[in-house]
Every structure is written in structure tokens, then in C-alpha cells.
Amino acid sequence: MMKYLQKLGRSLMLPVAVLPAAAILMGIGYWIDHDGWGSGNVFAAFLIKAGSSILDSQNMSILFAVGVALGMSKDKDGSAALSGLVAFLVTTTLLSTDSVAMLLSTDIANVNPAFEKIENQFIGILSGIIASIMYNRFSHVQLPDALAFFSGKRLVPIMTAAAMLVASAALFFIWPIVYTALVSFGEGISGLGATGAGLYGFFNRLLIPTGLHHALNSVFWFDVAGINDIGNFWAGTGTKGVTGMYQAGFFPIMMFGLPAAALAMYHTAKTKRKKQAASLMLAAGFAAFFTGVTEPLEFAFMFLAPALYVVHAALTGLSLFIAATFHWTAGFGFSAGFVDLVLSFRLPLANQPYMLIVQGLVFAVIYYFLFRFLIVKFNLKTPGREDDEDVADEDVDGVASTTTGNKFSGMAATIFDGLGGDANVTSVDYCATRLRVEVKDMNAVNQKKIKDTGVPGINVVGPQSIQVIVGTNVQFVADEIEKIRK
Structure with missing residues (x-):
């Protein structure tokens, strides 16, 4: 099961990787005309609308359906991606508010509100999973000669559509329950305010090794449970100082904290291994600062010194708690790096984002001295400090x-x-x-x-x-x- 979930997490990276393009387009557009949101500048409107075409909840769900189907298929064939789209369209059409009202012979006003949110990332992921299963099962099936045209990969979308009829029938009863549970969970965390943001940040980092942090992120960042922190922040539909609270606290960690931790690990490396440690820490630290991609740096020490990684997770939670407490907000389209911070600086819902830089400088000091103290005190085997028998000879x-x-x-x-x-x-x-x-x-x-x-x-x-x-x-x-x- 864990292996399957990790593969799902990897597949989700394909649609998620589209977000930077949207962030760049919308960020530049809002930078040009952040007050008029494009109404005062044609070029700004062009960029903003282009970016919103990607970040729109329904369109993002389609990307999830296509991306997951492609990533989970055994040989990454395009017919699997097409089947993911078919699966999503079948389900969302059958379970749209109008269709449900017709099936129940009732007015739209009497339809469960859950069906208004059927075009979401959860359904997109489910559609992609089912499509990939159909592809892996039927992509090499040979039909009798009379039906040979529909054999193999051409059979997959047909079988996917049939499977989604069954899935839609089940979702007719299950989705309102799932939706209510997701909303309750999201409301429970959001109801905790800054504490909830801190808890989210802590568990977000703890789940990184398994790749399951994407599932947690989808509840808060996208429109699965009605929070949609990323979409609302970039669309300007929310409350200033509140919308973006599940994003802002990551900037001090990724731009300042982790690079400072990298410096601490370099300074505590053995003398004969400092050059190798410097190469790794410099590249990984710059990636964390500039793009917000932290995995190269985190994986460099999470298994060598797992206790240190728990400290990192706790500091991430603390950062989100502090930013949410003081209502400092900024947003990102992909990850909390320098590029996204600059692009989101002038967005209408960005609230004192410069304070995240101040917070980041403080966290850099905390990360550096705390990491250095723990590494030396407990002789943690961070990069450059492995035992001599584990160190490769120069080849x-x-x-x-x-x-x-x-x-x-x-x-x-x-x-x-x-x-x-x-x-x-x-x-x-x-x-x-x-x-x-x-x-x-x-x-x-x-x-x-x-x-x-x-x-x-x-x-x-x-x-x-x-x-x-x-x-x-x-x-x-x-x-x-x-x-x-x-």
C-alpha cells in the first residue's frame, strides 16, 4: 500500500509542476496592475487570465486526472492520459447539480451542496487512478476480429467510461459523506487559527519522506474542502491577513532556515570532507532559497539524522504559527522560494510580506546555531560527518x-x-x-x-x-x- 501511495504522490508532481507557469503569468500581471486586476491594463489582463486558466479549480482538477492517469500507468502512454480525462468528464457530468436534480426529479435548490463541488482535485485524482487501472488491465487485450478496431489501447477509454459509470453510482452516495468529512477536517484545523496553521506545517514536513504530504496539501491549498488557500490568495477572493496563512510561514523556512542549516552542516563537516559537503550544501541551499525545492537538502540529512529532521518539522510548524499569528501573508504557485515571494509581493491579499523576510533572518540564526549545537553535541552523522569506513576513497x-x-x-x-x-x-x-x-x-x-x-x-x-x-x-x-x- 505504501509503495502504491508513494507512486501516487510522484504522479501528482506532474500537474503540480504546472503551477509555476500560472504563478509567473499572474504574478507579472498583478505586478503591472495589482489594483485593477487587469481592468486598467490590457497586457496585465491578458497575463492574469492566462494564469487563472491554470489555477482555476476545475481546470486544475482536469490536470490532476490527466497527470495521475499518465503517471500511474505502466508505460506512461498518452491513451492513459486521455482515459483520465474521459473518467473525469463522465463523473463530473453525471454528478453535476443539474444531473443530480434530474435523477432525483427535484429542484436544484434541494440538491446536496456537495455536488456543487464535484469538479475538485479529489475527483480528479480518483479519475486518474481508475483510468490507470483500466489502462494497465486492458491496454493489451485483443478483441475478436469483428471488434479488432477497438482492441488494445483504443479499448482503454471505453472501459474507463464504463468503470466510471459504476464509480459515479457509488459516489452518488459516498461523495456527500466524504465532502462533509473533508470540510469538517478543514474547518477543524482552520478553526484553530494560527495553531492550526502551525500543526499543518509540522505534519507537512513529517510526511515529506513518504510523499504523502501532497494529500495533506490538497486539503488546505486546493478546493477539496473549501479552503483553497492558493487559489483564493492569487484570485484575491479572501480575507487580507488570513488567506495565505497556510503558505506564508514556509517562506522563512525555505528561503532562510534551510540554507542556514546547510551552512551549519558544512561548518561541522570533517575537514577532509568539507569540499564535498560544500558542493552539496551550496547547490541544495540555493535551490531551497531560489525555487523553494527543498528535497535535495532535506533528504541529505533526514535519514542520516532523523531527530534533526523532526526538529526541522517543528521549526516549520513554529514558523507557520508565527506568520499566522501576526497575519503576515504571501503566496506561491509552486513552492515558497524567492521567485514566488517576489511575484506575490504586490498581490491584493499580501499583507506585510516584508516581515516574512525579517522572520526568515531570525529563523536563519535559529537554524544555524541550533543545528550546529545538536550536530556537535550528539555527534549526528550529517553530510561530511560519516564514519571513516563509510567514506568513499577518492576515485x-x-x-x-x-x-x-x-x-x-x-x-x-x-x-x-x-x-x-x-x-x-x-x-x-x-x-x-x-x-x-x-x-x-x-x-x-x-x-x-x-x-x-x-x-x-x-x-x-x-x-x-x-x-x-x-x-x-x-x-x-x-x-x-x-x-x-x-
Whole structure:
């Protein structure tokens, strides 16, 4: 089950990755005409409307349906994505307010309000999952000659539509219950005000290793439970100083706290390993500050020093609590980095966003000295502090292979060899920062050899499942591995 949920989390990264484009378009548009929201400037209106076409709840749900169907299908074929769209359209049409009123022979006013929110990310994800199941089951089915045209991949959308008829019938009864529960959960947390924001921030970070933080995020960031913090913040439909409270507190952590933690880990690294630690910490720290992509840095120490990661999660919760308490708000389209902070600075609902910078500077000091104290006090094995027997000897040939020609080809070759090569590797996939690999025998994996390439970390998630944390360049490493496997 955990493996399946992790694959779902990875698949969700595809539609979520679309958000930066919307953020850039809308951010520039609002920067040009933040008071008129495009009414005073044609170019601003053009950009704002283009961006809102992506962030609109219904359209985002379609992206989820397509992205999940594609990501969960066994060979990432386009017919799976088409089936995800079919699944979403069938369900949302059958369970729209008008259709339900017709099925019940009643007035629209008497229809459960839950059906007004049927075009949401939850239904999009469910549609994508069912479509992927239909693809994996029927994409190679051969029908009799008379129906041969509909065999194989052409059969998948048809079977998906049929499956969604059954799913829609079940959702007719289940969705109002699920919706009410989600709303109650969201209202329960939001009802706690700043404390709720802090609890959300804490559990958001704790779930990062499993990839299940996307499920938690969807409740607060999107329109699953009516909170829709991201959509409302960028659309300006909310309360100033309140809308954005589930986003603002991340900026001090990602832009300042984690880079300061990286500096602390560099300063506490062993002298002979400082150069290697500096390379990793500099790249990961800059990614966290500029783009808000924190996984390369977090995975660098979460398994080496899990207690330190819990401290990081607690500090994240504290940051969200403080920002929400003082009503300092800013928003992001993808993650809480420098780019999104600048783009959201002049949005109508941004409230004293400059105070998040002040807060961030304070958190940078806290992160640096607290991390440095804990690392030294408890001799935590952060990057550069591993025991000597775990440290790879300098391999001149290995270094040369990754620094000449295509630097990713040498790195990919070493990683693939460390995984056991063709004899041991059964599948290779990747998400935003991680290679996700299935192997026959985990004992055949040489983790030391893989770490010699300088990757931030390795995560064994099952008897045959291993993740190699590469960073934002993971796609290029994965591409090189696929070339080797062909």
C-alpha cells in the first residue's frame, strides 16, 4: 500500500509542476496592475487570465486526472492520459447539480451542496487512478476480429467510461459523506487559527519522506474542502491577513532556515570532507532559497539524522504559527522560494510580506546555531560527518567520468552499476528529485558506490524498492540510465 501511495504522490508532481507557469503569468500581471486586476491594463489582463486558466479549480482538477492517469500507468502512454480525462468528464457530468436534480426529479435548490463541488482535485485524482487501472488491465487485450478496431489501447477509454459509470453510482452516495468529512477536517484545523496553521506545517514536513504530504496539501491549498488557500490568495477572493496563512510561514523556512542549516552542516563537516559537503550544501541551499525545492537538502540529512529532521518539522510548524499569528501573508504557485515571494509581493491579499523576510533572518540564526549545537553535541552523522569506513576513497577515474563529456552519463553509469545493473534492476522511474528503482535483490545494491557519486541520499522503502535522491537534475540522470538499459 505504501509503495502504491508513494507512486501516487510522484504522479501528482506532474500537474503540480504546472503551477509555476500560472504563478509567473499572474504574478507579472498583478505586478503591472495589482489594483485593477487587469481592468486598467490590457497586457496585465491578458497575463492574469492566462494564469487563472491554470489555477482555476476545475481546470486544475482536469490536470490532476490527466497527470495521475499518465503517471500511474505502466508505460506512461498518452491513451492513459486521455482515459483520465474521459473518467473525469463522465463523473463530473453525471454528478453535476443539474444531473443530480434530474435523477432525483427535484429542484436544484434541494440538491446536496456537495455536488456543487464535484469538479475538485479529489475527483480528479480518483479519475486518474481508475483510468490507470483500466489502462494497465486492458491496454493489451485483443478483441475478436469483428471488434479488432477497438482492441488494445483504443479499448482503454471505453472501459474507463464504463468503470466510471459504476464509480459515479457509488459516489452518488459516498461523495456527500466524504465532502462533509473533508470540510469538517478543514474547518477543524482552520478553526484553530494560527495553531492550526502551525500543526499543518509540522505534519507537512513529517510526511515529506513518504510523499504523502501532497494529500495533506490538497486539503488546505486546493478546493477539496473549501479552503483553497492558493487559489483564493492569487484570485484575491479572501480575507487580507488570513488567506495565505497556510503558505506564508514556509517562506522563512525555505528561503532562510534551510540554507542556514546547510551552512551549519558544512561548518561541522570533517575537514577532509568539507569540499564535498560544500558542493552539496551550496547547490541544495540555493535551490531551497531560489525555487523553494527543498528535497535535495532535506533528504541529505533526514535519514542520516532523523531527530534533526523532526526538529526541522517543528521549526516549520513554529514558523507557520508565527506568520499566522501576526497575519503576515504571501503566496506561491509552486513552492515558497524567492521567485514566488517576489511575484506575490504586490498581490491584493499580501499583507506585510516584508516581515516574512525579517522572520526568515531570525529563523536563519535559529537554524544555524541550533543545528550546529545538536550536530556537535550528539555527534549526528550529517553530510561530511560519516564514519571513516563509510567514506568513499577518492576515485580519480570516477571523478573524471562525471566531469568530462556528459556529466550525467558518468554519474548514471555509476549509479546503475551500484544498483546491480541489468541483472538486478527491474524498473527505473523518477519524480521531482528522486530516482525510484525496483530491484530483484536489495543485497546486490552497493549503496557505498552510489553515494560516491555525491548524491544527497538513499532511501530504501521496501524489500525491492529503493530511491536515490539526485536533486532537480534527476531527469537527465534517469534519461542516461534508460540509454544504458536499452
